[in-house]
Amino acid sequence: MPKRTITEISEAQEAMLPEYRQKWRSFAISTESIDEEKVKSVIKAAYLASDFSEPKILFYESPFAAIQEILAIDDFKTYLGKDISGKFSKRVSHHLLHGLRQQFEEVTYTKLQNKIHYPDFPHY
Secondary structure: OOOOOEOOOOHHHHHOHHHHHHHHHHHHHOOOOOOHHHHHHHHHHHHHHHOOOOOOOOOOOOHHHHHHHHHHOOOHHHHHOOOHHHHHHHHHHHHHHHHHHOOEOHHHHHHHHHHHHOOOOOOO
């Protein structure tokens, strides 16, 4: 098992959590156009880190346009797979999160995770 090197976060780092939380929330609700090349490079890097072959990456003008194309596929459920979100989560997200988690001492990781997900809850 790799040595866990991060045993605490500084007060300055902790003070930045609300700023980072807001930054990522704003990305989630943004309606701005994306930089397709940048998105492709990030997806490719994520799959490379997980040792899985990279997927075919498609872009659409809108979520509605994507849905229309998917529904036009005769057997779209088979085309997409039964649980594409679950597959991505297992193959990429969990792999990257596991690597990050291995760098933290367990208690520090849990405290940090709670402060990010539950900012209004008192953390001791």
